[in-house]
Each structure stands twice: as structure tokens, then as C-alpha cells.
Amino acid sequence: MSGLIFLPPLIYLLSLxxxxxxxxxxxRGDGQYFLAGRNIGATPAILSVVANETSVATVMIFPAAGFxxxxxxxxxxxxxxxxxxxxxxxxxxKLYDNHKLSIYETIxxxxxxxxPLATAYVLAKYIANGARFYMAGYALQQLFGWSIGGWxxxxxxxxxVYSLTxxxxxxxxxxxxxxxxxxxxGITLCGILIWSLFQNGSAHQAFVSLRLIDTTANxxxxxxxxxxxxxxxxxxxxxxxxxQDMIQRLLATRDSSxxxxxxxxxxxxxxxxxxxxxxxxxxxxxxxxxxxDVKSPLVDYIFRLKEPLLAGxxxxxxxxxxxxxxxxxxxxxxxxxxxxxxxxxxGIYWSVFSLICLVMSALLFSWLGRSDxxxxxxxxxxYIHGALIAILVTYTFFPKLICPVGIILSILxxxxxxxxxxxxxxxxxxxxxxxxxxxxxxxVCLATGWLNTKLRFSLK
Numbered sequence: 187m188s189g190l191i192f193l194p195p196l197i198y199l200l201s202l203x204x205x206x207x208x209x210x211x212x213x214r215g216d217g218q219y220f221l222a223g224r225n226i227g228a229t230p231a232i233l234s235v236v237a238n239e240t241s242v243a244t245v246m247i248f249p250a251a252g253f254x255x256x257x258x259x260x261x262x263x264x265x266x267x268x269x270x271x272x273x274x275x276x277x278x279x280k281l282y283d284n285h286k287l288s289i290y291e292t293i294x295x296x297x298x299x300x301x302p303l304a305t306a307y308v309l310a311k312y313i314a315n316g317a318r319f320y321m322a323g324y325a326l327q328q329l330f331g332w333s334i335g336g337w338x339x340x341x342x343x344x345x346x347v348y349s350l351t352x353x354x355x356x357x358x359x360x361x362x363x364x365x366x367x368x369x370x371x372g373i374t375l376c377g378i379l380i381w382s383l384f385q386n387g388s389a390h391q392a393f394v395s396l397r398l399i400d401t402t403a404n405x406x407x408x409x410x411x412x413x414x415x416x417x418x419x420x421x422x423x424x425x426x427x428x429x430q431d432m433i434q435r436l437l438a439t440r441d442s443s444x445x446x447x448x449x450x451x452x453x454x455x456x457x458x459x460x461x462x463x464x465x466x467x468x469x470x471x472x473x474x475x476x477x478x479d480v481k482s483p484l485v486d487y488i489f490r491l492k493e494p495l496l497a498g499x500x501x502x503x504x505x506x507x508x509x510x511x512x513x514x515x516x517x518x519x520x521x522x523x524x525x526x527x528x529x530x531x532x533g534i535y536w537s538v539f540s541l542i543c544l545v546m547s548a549l550l551f552s553w554l555g556r557s558d559x560x561x562x563x564x565x566x567x568x569y570i571h572g573a574l575i576a577i578l579v580t581y582t583f584f585p586k587l588i589c590p591v592g593i594i595l596s597i598l599x600x601x602x603x604x605x606x607x608x609x610x611x612x613x614x615x616x617x618x619x620x621x622x623x624x625x626x627x628x629x630v631c632l633a634t635g636w637l638n639t640k641l642r643f644s645l646k
Contacts, residue, residue, distance in 0.1 A: 191330070194498035195505060198367070199344060202509075205359050206348035216287060219353035219533040220521045221438045226358055228444040228451075234358045234435045235452040237365035237510040239425070240459050241315075242322040245507055248460055249484040252467025256397040261411040262617075263460050265418025267453035272419070273427040274446035277582055281433070282442035288525040289430050289437075293581040295588035302590070303577065304522050306570055306597045311431060313566040315515045316547025322508030323548060325485055329501050334552045341508055342545045349513035350537055357513045358435055364506035371503040372462035375484070378496075379469035386473065396468065408615035417617025420624055422453065424571035428578040431518045516541045568616065572600035572623030576631045587635025595634050600627040 217223055226234075251259055286292050290307060294300025323337040330337075348356045400409040407413075426432050426449050436445045463484075470483050479486040488500045520537030523529075529536065573596040581588055603626035607619045614622070 190494040191498040191501070194495070194502045198363075198502045198505060201363055202344060202348050202360055205356055205363075206351050216521075216524075216533055218355070220287065220434065220517065222353070222355040222358065224438055225440060226355075226435060226438040228439060228448045230358050230362055231435050231439050231444070231448040232452050232455055233365040234361035234514075235426070235432060235448065236455040236459060237361040237368060237506070238432065238435075238514045239452075239456055240365070240368050240507055241318045241511045242325060242504060242507045243318050244459070244463060245503060246321065246325075246482045246485060248463035249467035249470065250481055252464035253471050253478070253480060253483045254467075255400070255409055256468055257461065257464055258397055258400045258409045258411070259414065259460065259464060260398055261414040262418040263453075263457035265415040265420075266422045266456055267450070268415070269419035269422025270426050270449045270453035273423055274450045277423075277427045277578060278436070278446040278449060279442045280582055281427070282437055282445050285437050286525075288522045289428065289433055290522065291525050293428070293577055293588070294590075294593060295581070295585075296590060299588065299590035299593040301526055302594050302597060303573075304526055307430065307574070308519050308522050308526075310566045310570045311515060311519060312543055312547045315511055316544055317551055317566075318511055319508060319544060319548035320551035322504055323552065325504045326501060328485065328489060329497055329504075335549055338545060338548045338552065341505065342512065342541060345509050345513045345516065346538075346541055349516050350534055350541070353533070353537075354435060354438055354517050357517050358438070360513065361435075361510050364510040367502055367506040368459060369462075371499060372459065372466065374499070375466050376462060376469065379466065379473055382473045383469060404612075405610075405614045405618050406612035408617065410615070413615055413617040413621075417615075417620050420575065421571060421617075421620050423578070424575040424624075425567075426452070428571075428574035429567075430522060431514055434518045434521070435514075512541075512544060515544060519543075568620060569601040569604050569623075570597070571620060572603065572625075572627040573597045573631075575624045576600070576627035579628060580631045580635065584632065584635065586639060587632055589635050589638040591638065592631045592634035596627045596631040599630040600624070603627065 248259070281289065281292065284292050288300070288304055290304035291297075291300045294303050319338060319341075320334070322341065323334040326337040326341075327334045348360055352359070399411050400407065401411065403410055403412070405413075426436075433449075436448055439445045439448055466484055470478060470487055475483070475487060478490075488497055491497070516537050517540075519540040520533055523536040523540060524531070524533055527536075573593075576596050577588070577593055580592070600623045603623040604619050607614055607622045
């Protein structure tokens with residue numbers, strides 16, 4: 187490819203350097219560095235949340251899902267919207283009013299319960315985001331050559347320039363740029379493929395034969411509409427009500443009502459992104475590209491097209507999705523480490539430490555180079571989301587039942603329930619597994635808290 191491939195990423199990287207320069211002199215106290223003085227507007231928060239959850243995995247997985255099964259994941263999106271509505275309605279007010287440095291310090295009840303919860307979360311987050319970061323390095327290596335490890339280190343260095351100097355405010359500002367890239371690039375690719383479809387004269391046949399619902403009701407069918415809806419709803423309570431990475435920029439908004447509206451509208455924004463990239467997969471199939479790699483048809487299509495300017499724009503998309511996850515995790519997990527170690531050092535020190543951990547995780551996946559490890563890592567957060575949801579629900583509605591033993595047992599029971607359910611025959615869909623693990627973790631948390639209160643009462 188010609189040198190035009192480097193023009194879009196160069197423009198994009200220069201814009202990030204401008205953000206770093208613009209925010210270089212900001213106050214780095216914890217209130218500013220981790221929460222931007224609670225002065226973030228609703229619209230920036232919405233764009234930031236959507237950009238953060240749109241990882242490289244989204245760009246690779248959703249086109250593949252559309253390629254294989256049309257728009258049946260629409261029901262997952264509707265579940266996301268419903269779940270985030272519940273977060274805004276039931277949980278956000280209490281989380282906003284009582285928020286401390288780490289959300290796990292808030293919902294854990296005491297340091298004895300908060301530290302194990304925070305530690306379990308941060309380890310799962312490093313595994314999941316390290317895998318996503320590795321995928322970004324792999325995709326960039328496919329487009330530009332060089333080495334996966336080299337791209338991982340280079341992207342991390344760029345993220346360090348703006349995210350470490352500007353804190354959460356820089357993360358939110360750059361997320362708006364990255365979110366715009368994700369939207370615009372998705373619509374552009376859809377437009378190119380739709381134009382090709384009309385040129386082939388097969389548009390009508392493609393659009394009337396689309397599937398929007400799968401009514402095959404069994405536990406192993408991952409596309410069944412009801413389990414998609416319920417699984418997406420419950421999962422959203424974990425990802426947007428009890429995940430520091432997502433909720434931090436919501437808690438940085440000006441008041442709790444803005445935080446509640448932001449989390450709800452982020453579900454609509456995420457749905458637009460998901461449906462766009464599902465549509466790309468459908469259009470790739472309908473325009474006669476059945477020979478593409480079914481696991482990653484969009485990346486394969488861009489690579490085969492050999493259009494340097496489009497490939498350069500696609501590389502910006504990969505950079506945006508990779509960086510939006512990386513900069514957010516660096517900041518949020520930095521706050522968690524500062525809480526875990528009860529440190530007096532400025533937050534930037536712990537964010538640097540966190541970035542190094544994320545880079546090491548991605549490099550480890552690069553060294554292992556095995557798809558089975560990668561698949562396991564991408565799903566690592568699913569092992570802890572059940573416990574996060576259970577503890578959040580208990581903290582919100584039954585705060586007297588929060589106790590360290592209950593938290594620890596919930597952290598253990600969620601993954602064990604997931605592993606156990608995955609051994610059933612036939613193997614249940616992931617949506618069923620998240621519902622089951624959440625139920626078991628909640629049952630353990632409530633039962634342990636009830637026994638704890640009874641024991642304390644009897645001792646008195």
C-alpha cells in the first residue's frame with residue numbers, strides 16, 4: 187500500500203497530542219485527577235462510556251455475528267438499554283451520593299470487604315483488557331507489519347502522553363474524539379457496502395430476508411431472544427453499575443440526575459454502534475464476500491481491499507477502540523490501586539503502575555499466541571460480574587447484610603457457578619450462565635449477611 191495509509195493515523199495522533207498539551211497544567215489532586223471535579227457534562231459522559239465499551243473485540247466480533255446471524259442480537263441491545271435504565275433508576279443516586287475514591291470502597295461496607303472485592307476486580311480487568319489490547323496490536327500488525335509487541339508498546343506510550351498528564355478529563359475528551367471515529371467509520375463502511383449492494387441489484391432481496399429474532403427456546407441457544415434480553419439486562423447492571431471502569435466517568439458528572447440520564451442514553455448509543463457493526467457483517471455477506479474469514483470478516487475485507495486511504499482510516503478505528511479501553515482502565519484501576527494500598531502518593535503514580543500492568547498482560551498474550559487462552563481471557567470479566575451485581579444489589583437494598591465474609595464468598599461463588607454451569611450438557615449460552623452465576627452469588631451474599639446479623643445478635 188502507498189504512504190496514504192499513514193495519513194489518517196498521523197492526523198488522529200496529532201489531535202491526541204493537542205489534547206495532552208491543552209490539559210497539561212490541570213490540578214492533579216484526587217478529586218480532579220480521578221473525577222474531574224465532578225464537572226463533566228452529560229453528553230461527554232455518554233460519548234465517553236460508549237467509546238470505552240467499544241473495544242477492538244467489538245469491531246471484530248459484531249461484524250462476525252452479523253455475518254452469521256443477521257440482527258438477532260438486537261434483543262441483546264434492548265436488554266442493555268433496559269439494564270442501564272434500571273441502573274439509573276435504582277442504583278445511581280446512592281452510588282453518586284456515597285462515592286469514595288473507589289466504587290468498591292463504597293459498596294464493600296468496610297475495608298475488610300472492599301479490598302478483596304477491589305483486588306478480584308482489578309485482576310479480572312487486567313486479563314480482559316490485556317486480551318483486547320493484544321487484539322489491537324495484532325490487527326495493526328496485519329495492516330502495517332512490524333511486530334505485535336512493538337505496536338502494543340507504541341500505543342501504550344501514546345496513551346501515556348495524554349491520559350497520565352490529564353487524568354479522567356483527558357480520557358473523556360479523547361473518548362469524544364474516539365467515539366466520533368467509531369460512529370463515522372461504521373457509517374462510512376455501511377455506506378460503501380450499501381452502494382455496492384445497490385450496484386449489484388440485490389438490495390431488495392437482502393433486506394427482506396433479514397432475521398430479527400430467534401425463537402428457538404433452549405438453554406444452549408445463545409441467540410434465543412428472551413435469554414439475550416435478560417442476559418443483556420443483568421449484565422448491564424454489572425458493567426454500568428458496579429464496574430469502576432465504566433461508572434467512573436458517570437460519577438464525574440455534575441449531579442446524580444445527569445449521571446442517571448447518561449447511563450441510560452449510553453445504552454441507546456451503544457445499540458447504534460452494535461447495530462451498525464452487525465449491519466457491516468450482514469452487508470459483507472450479501473455483497474458476495476462469503477470467502478472472508480468468518481471469525482473476523484471486516485478485518486479480512488479491509489486487508490483484501492488494498493485501498494490505502496480506507497485502510498488508514500480503519501487503522502484509526504483500531505487505534506481508537508484500543509486506546510479508549512486502555513486509557514480508561516489506566517485511570518480507573520489506578521484509583522483502585524491507590525485505595526488498596528491506602529497510598530498518599532498522587533494518583534498519577536498508580537496510573538503509571540496500572541498502565542505497565544496492562545502492557546505486560548497484552549505482551550503475555552502476544553507471547554502465548556493461543557486462541558483458547560484469548561477466548562478465556564476475553565470472557566474473564568464474566569466470572570466476576572455475577573458477584574459485582576450481587577454485592578451492588580445487597581449494598582443498595584439490604585445494606586445491613588453487607589459483610590466481609592459474604593463479599594468473599596460471593597466473589598468465589600460467582601466464578602464457581604459459571605464454571606459449573608459451563609460443564610452442563612448441552613453447554614448453556616453465556617447469557618444463561620451470567621443469569622445463573624448472578625443468582626448464586628446474590629443468594630450466597632444475602633444468606634451470609636443474614637447469618638452474620640443473627641450471630642451478632644445472639645452474641646449480644
